[in-house]
Each structure stands twice: as structure tokens, then as C-alpha cells.
Ligand SMILES: O=P(O)(O)OC[C@H]1O[C@H](OP(=O)(O)OP(=O)(O)O)[C@H](O)[C@@H]1O
């Protein structure tokens with residue numbers, strides 16, 4: 001698996017610094033508000049588990065599985081809901097927890113959905129932002145770091161379902177997806 005990685009962009013230690021920074025920002029901004037954190041599966045699952053454990057206040061968690069890449073390195077543009085949340089978002093302070101915002105297509109459709117469902121507020125916390133990929137005008141309220149215009153994997157992020165278990169963030173060798 002490691003031989004498919006061109007270079008490491010963020011080590012395990014780098015990632016933990018970013019995660020703690022985001023958790024402390026959210027902890028401060030949401031003090032006493034019991035926000036509903038919605039993890040956007042599958043990519044955000046690793047981030048979510050570290051993130052919530054760095055927040056020293058009440059939070060609730062739910063999970064939504066959406067997909068639009070289907071094993072490739074380019075968005076299909078069609079965001080499919082595979083599993084919805086169980087919790088009612090009406091009058092809740094919702095925080096969407098994402099691993100990466102690239103084209104912005106996933107986030108745009110989720111923001112519309114949750115605003116429509118009557119959430120009191122909807123904010124976005126994304127570990128990574130790739131502004132060079134943007135096709136929709138969306139921004140996250142909390143961002144860990146900006147990444148370059150390369151396909152990255154690890155710490156939840158996949159190519160074709162693989163590499164999510166890498167503890168670091170790496171750039172995938174282009175020959176892996178050119179095959
Ligand atoms: O800004 P965008 O171009 O929409 O890309 C970002 C989204 O794409 C990835 O999910 P994916 O559809 O690959 O599903 P996965 O999380 O199950 O891998 C990633 O986890 C984000 O949710």
C-alpha cells in the first residue's frame with residue numbers, strides 16, 4: 001500500500017495538531033449549545049472520531065452516507081444519499097463534519113438539504129479544503145488546512161475504497177489511477 005504513495009503531505013502528528021485546533025474552535029463557539037455533529041461517511045469517519053474526543057463539552061453525533069465519486073478521482077456530479085441521519089435536525093445547531101471539500105458539489109447539496117429540514121443553524125467543519133477543485137461556490141466555517149491540486153488519500157480519504165486506513169495523508173501516484 002505504501003508503495004502507491006508519491007509523498008506524505010501531513011504526518012499523523014501534523015493531523016492531530018489540525019484536529020485539536022478545529023476541536024478547540026468549535027468547543028469555544030458552541031459552548032453549552034449541544035450541537036448535532038453529522039459525519040459525512042465514509043471519508044469523514046476517521047476525522048470525526050478524533051475530532052469529538054478533543055471537544056470537552058456535550059455534543060451529539062449522527063452519520064450520513066453520501067457518495068459521488070464511486071471509486072474514481074473525479075466527481076460524477078451526482079450526490080447520492082446511501083444512508084440518512086436518524087435524528088431530527090429541526091431547531092438544532094448542526095455541524096456537518098467533512099474530510100475534504102473539493103468541487104463543493106457534495107457540500108452544496110447537503111447545505112440545501114439541511115436548511116430545508118429546518119435546522120436552526122448549519123455550519124461546516126472540514127479537515128481539508130482543495131480550492132483549486134471548486135465548481136460550486138461553497139465554503140466551510142472551520143477548515144484544518146488547504147491542500148494542493150492533487151488527489152490525496154489516507155486518514156479516511158480513499159481511492160476506489162482503498163487507503164482509508166493510512167494514518168497519514170499522502171498524494172497518490174498518478175499511475176495508480178491511470179492503470
Ligand atoms: O467537494 P466534492 O468534490 O463533492 O468532494 C468531497 C466529497 O467527496 C468525498 O466523498 P465520496 O463521494 O468519495 O464518498 P466517500 O466519502 O464514501 O469516499 C469526500 O469524502 C467528500 O464527502
Ligand code: HPA
Nearest residue numbers: 102150151152153157158
Ligand atoms: O483528493 C481527494 N481524495 C480522496 N477523495 C476525494 N474526494 C474529493 N477529493 C478527494
Ligand SMILES: [Mg+2]
Nearest residue numbers: 043069157158
Ligand atoms: Mg471517496
